[in-house]
Amino acid sequence: MGIFINNGEKFIFCFLIDSQTNLMRHLYNISWAISGTECELQKRNMTENGLGHRVLNMDTMNPNVKRVEYAVRGPIVQRAMQIEKELKEGVKKPFTEVIKANIGDAHAMGQKPITFLRQVVALCAYPDLLEDDKFPEDAKNRARRILQACGGGSIGAYSASPGIEIIRQDVAKYIEKRDGGIPSNPDNIYLSTGASDAIVTMLKLLTSGEGKNRTGVMISIPQYPLYSAALAELAAVQVSYYLDEDKCWSLDVGELRRAVKVAREHCNPRALCIINPGNPTGQVQSRQCIEDVIRFAAEEHLFLMADEVYQDNVYAEGCQFHSFKKVLFEMGPEYSSVVELASFHSTSKCFMGECGFRGGYMEVVNMDPEVKLQLTKLVSVRLCPPIPGQALLDLVVNPPQPDEPSYATFIKERTANLDILAEKAKMTEQVLNTVPGIHCNPVQGAMYTFPRLSLPEKAINAAKEKGQAPDMFYCMKLLEETGICLVPGSGFGQRDGTYHFRMTILPATEKLKVVLKKIREFHKRFTEEFS
Amino acid sequence: YMDVIDVYWGDPHSGGVKPLTFVRQVLAACIYPKLLQSDKLPVDVRQRAQSLLTACDGGSVGSYTPSGGISYIRGSVSNFISRRDGGVPSSPENIFMTSGSQRSLMLVLKLLVHNQASLPTGVLTAVPTYNYLKMMLQRLGAAIVPYYLDEEQGWAMEVEELRRALQASKGVCNPVALYVINPGNPTGHVQSRKCIEEVIRFAAEERLFLMADEVYQESVFGEGCEFVSYKKVLSEMGPPLSHTVKLASFHSASKGLMGECGLRGGYVELVNLDPTVMRYAYTIFSTDICAPVTGQLALELMANPPRPGDPSYPVYAQETQSIQAMLVHNMNWVPEVLNNIPGISCQPMMGGAFVFPRLYLPQAATEKAKVVGMQPDLWYCKRLLEEAGVCVGPGCQYGQKEGTHHIRLCVMTPVETMEQVLKRLKDFHLHFLKEFS
Numbered sequence: 001m002g003i004f005i006n007n008g009e010k011f012i013f014c015f016l017i018d019s020q021t022n023l024m025r026h027l028y029n030i031s032w033a034i035s036g037t038e039c040e041l042q043k044r045n046m047t048e049n050g051l052g053h054r055v056l057n058m059d060t061m062n063p064n065v066k067r068v069e070y071a072v073r074g075p076i077v078q079r080a081m082q083i084e085k086e087l088k089e090g091v092k093k094p095f096t097e098v099i100k101a102n103i104g105d106a107h108a109m110g111q112k113p114i115t116f117l118r119q120v121v122a123l124c125a126y127p128d129l130l131e132d133d134k135f136p137e138d139a140k141n142r143a144r145r146i147l148q149a150c151g152g153g154s155i156g157a158y159s160a161s162p163g164i165e166i167i168r169q170d171v172a173k174y175i176e177k178r179d180g181g182i183p184s185n186p187d188n189i190y191l192s193t194g195a196s197d198a199i200v201t202m203l204k205l206l207t208s209g210e211g212k213n214r215t216g217v218m219i220s221i222p223q224y225p226l227y228s229a230a231l232a233e234l235a236a237v238q239v240s241y242y243l244d245e246d247k248c249w250s251l252d253v254g255e256l257r258r259a260v261k262v263a264r265e266h267c268n269p270r271a272l273c274i275i276n277p278g279n280p281t282g283q284v285q286s287r288q289c290i291e292d293v294i295r296f297a298a299e300e301h302l303f304l305m306a307d308e309v310y311q312d313n314v315y316a317e318g319c320q321f322h323s324f325k326k327v328l329f330e331m332g333p334e335y336s337s338v339v340e341l342a343s344f345h346s347t348s349k350c351f352m353g354e355c356g357f358r359g360g361y362m363e364v365v366n367m368d369p370e371v372k373l374q375l376t377k378l379v380s381v382r383l384c385p386p387i388p389g390q391a392l393l394d395l396v397v398n399p400p401q402p403d404e405p406s407y408a409t410f411i412k413e414r415t416a417n418l419d420i421l422a423e424k425a426k427m428t429e430q431v432l433n434t435v436p437g438i439h440c441n442p443v444q445g446a447m448y449t450f451p452r453l454s455l456p457e458k459a460i461n462a463a464k465e466k467g468q469a470p471d472m473f474y475c476m477k478l479l480e481e482t483g484i485c486l487v488p489g490s491g492f493g494q495r496d497g498t499y500h501f502r503m504t505i506l507p508a509t510e511k512l513k514v515v516l517k518k519i520r521e522f523h524k525r526f527t528e529e530f531s
Numbered sequence: 532y533m534d535v536i537d538v539y540w541g542d543p544h545s546g547g548v549k550p551l552t553f554v555r556q557v558l559a560a561c562i563y564p565k566l567l568q569s570d571k572l573p574v575d576v577r578q579r580a581q582s583l584l585t586a587c588d589g590g591s592v593g594s595y596t597p598s599g600g601i602s603y604i605r606g607s608v609s610n611f612i613s614r615r616d617g618g619v620p621s622s623p624e625n626i627f628m629t630s631g632s633q634r635s636l637m638l639v640l641k642l643l644v645h646n647q648a649s650l651p652t653g654v655l656t657a658v659p660t661y662n663y664l665k666m667m668l669q670r671l672g673a674a675i676v677p678y679y680l681d682e683e684q685g686w687a688m689e690v691e692e693l694r695r696a697l698q699a700s701k702g703v704c705n706p707v708a709l710y711v712i713n714p715g716n717p718t719g720h721v722q723s724r725k726c727i728e729e730v731i732r733f734a735a736e737e738r739l740f741l742m743a744d745e746v747y748q749e750s751v752f753g754e755g756c757e758f759v760s761y762k763k764v765l766s767e768m769g770p771p772l773s774h775t776v777k778l779a780s781f782h783s784a785s786k787g788l789m790g791e792c793g794l795r796g797g798y799v800e801l802v803n804l805d806p807t808v809m810r811y812a813y814t815i816f817s818t819d820i821c822a823p824v825t826g827q828l829a830l831e832l833m834a835n836p837p838r839p840g841d842p843s844y845p846v847y848a849q850e851t852q853s854i855q856a857m858l859v860h861n862m863n864w865v866p867e868v869l870n871n872i873p874g875i876s877c878q879p880m881m882g883g884a885f886v887f888p889r890l891y892l893p894q895a896a897t898e899k900a901k902v903v904g905m906q907p908d909l910w911y912c913k914r915l916l917e918e919a920g921v922c923v924g925p926g927c928q929y930g931q932k933e934g935t936h937h938i939r940l941c942v943m944t945p946v947e948t949m950e951q952v953l954k955r956l957k958d959f960h961l962h963f964l965k966e967f968s
Contacts, residue, residue: 055707055738055739055740055777056642056643056707056740056777056804056805056808057805057807057808058805058807058808060707061642061643061808061811062641062642062643062644062645062646063645063647064647065641065642065811065814065815066811068811068814068815068818069814070814070817070818072820073598073814073817073818073820074814081597100588103595105588105589105594105595106593107588107589107591107593107594108588108589108591108594108595109589110589111589112591113591113593118562118563119563121562121563122559122560122562122563122566123559125555125558125559125562126555126556126558126559129559129566132569132571134569150793151542151544151545152544152545152546152547152548154544154545154549154550154793155793155794156543156544156550156789156790156791156792156793156794157542157544157545157792157793158540158542158545158792158793159793193630193795193819193823194819194820196818196819196820197819200818226818229818230818233641233815233818235646235647352593353593354593355593355594355595355820356587356591356592356593356594356595356596356821356823356824356825357592357593357823357824357825358630358795358822358823378670380666381637381663381666381667381670382630382631382633382634382637383631383633383663383792384793384795385630385795386630386793386794386795386823386825386826387793387794387795388562388793388794388823388825389823389825
């Protein structure tokens, strides 16, 4: 029986759930019908607002939008695209190509897709291929199973808003296996359009209150700017906590305590976001650290948001990925029955690098049932995540098993991708640390390096004159002179008076060597020019 | 009944309409490029897939794309728009592809809606209208300013009614935009050029941002009906209107003959926006990083279908004609059947994917619904689902004049299924009338 209780109209809609996929969608739709009724214009006792301009201009545009910045796609990237265009048009430059080391996009930098994943999704896209004997049987079986779960047997049909049921089940099984058997309920799994979609949805759900009671969200400095952009747009309060650059970007609970104490004076801190492995910093949190964070969240009544999209990207010896959920449950019921947690994952990173498919999910733990209902409503506004992305996710969580024909190739490709990344992580750290004026922490995981730059006083002044952050000034110059596109540290946040850039370790090894060499040469030139 | 028939969603594939072969072949080859060597795929499919892969970073559909979408595809879409509008220029920079047109609607609303001003932002919205729009407005904290479509005139839009609605909103909210959906959802009405001109003039006078949701533009088959885009009409009205009225036009690969809802491919074309606002529009769109590549591919194939002479053309033509024939048949026949059921009336369907017939429910029934605590048409739909296995949309979800009741059915559905639906609906309705007579 499926029971949907809606507070607005106080009725219970019971229905027998049979195997038809569409039935679940009926329930979502009809329960929506109640809440989706027209909102009445509330008459207020107010004098008429004298706003004469109604048309969309800078004065009338939503002011929150002006505060949104997303450095990964910001001005430097736009300039890089412009330069690319100029190169195509034959304009002469001191380089022949733009190297986009600004975004965590493995395929763009030459990484090849995993064969099995693409075979299955192709079979789903064009089921006539199920007759083609060039496709292995295990790929065909996966495809048939997925198609059976799609409306009309087509990936062109909408799915239920939280995602295709069997895929949510497969995700839950994957999480259980990953976390040593700790149970995962498919009802707590929401598929999403990349992890970003789920992250923003949760932030939306968490943001409320006004003035001193406005939601505060703790996020690391440096951070992935999706968080700061979302908080700006939602007009939630960003509560920054600093990662310790001298200790390999580790998280210190003392710093969390400091940050939350100060925050309580002007907002209502409700959530704590952690990216592990870290972006842009690449640090992999120790188990002890994760326990400390969980304890802190419990004490301070904070909702934990664990962004774990890089969970397979762990390179450094002695480092290991520990999921927040696993640690939470191993800390026993005192914490595991109380701490509220949302964990995020995606098809964009790890060994797959399938950014363009926009596949992802979140798992919510210990969420209030009424809030969960609201969450379910909230996700239904966007209809459903792209079906090809859902299908791809299914293969990531349900890969070939040792007794299946595609296993050998799959494992070979997966291992190769991760091994190469590990090599490049090491090489990047080593080379950058040979440059006087650049200091690079070990890249323990993820896909980026976030080295610190010593910039001459003259350069800092020149930047100020131009109205640019010094590291933006540096990166722009680097782009114009070498064609290498990086993102300045100011886009991610950093301690005052420090400068960084974020570079991906994704270009092919030979190209990466060239990039590192060029950066070394550029830095030398830059330092000399502004000495 | 043995199975549940769902004509609630505008989801053709779910209802049994088959995907277009050309679209799926190109998609498969892009996803698994080894198929480029397969002689089982026609030459034009392989060439198209090759061009598209070349336009992707690293030659893979797994890469992110620029935030507005792959340049090549933005170009295709702008050419499509231009061709459709008889040569009115369209610039790729003004086109943003997103995960369904839904997402574009949301992002444009984000630019428009203030939730901190002293009065809520208002958006003029039809009654009845696309229900998801209302959800989005609620989510953003905007106020809905309802304007009523005229059921007796086939759900036509009237400017006098727009004026009344705007007047009623004074002091209550700050109206900034006018949302129209043409062809209509749920109504099936297709606006005349004259009506579009009047709406544009009204928007210009009242300085309203025009949001023209045109996702059903491919499905216009009513006798004497023609889809003409808001942009085209605006352009043909000449300066100053053509240079000043701010317009966002939305389209999607989910509807029309392709029906690829699950691929999530939609776009918005922004017309006459301030350059400074466009910069922020770009930032807002970029926080999604990019639209799913499969959706972008679907848009390309919608913009650039096979042409006569192409190897894939015969199959493509046959498939699209068959879907079109189904739609044309249903468009004419479904309202007729509905009109012959006592207690149901239905306006003619001119285009789109739905009919929105009116139910004349006995007083006893509406009273019973009140007791149960539900809107009468919602309660009717629940019973229809439980007792007859047919799922349709309740009129209260889309909006309707007080005291009236409707249901919405998707007619982009195979004829045999539609026949079943109408048979079951008729049986149920007659039974229902008897019960409450």
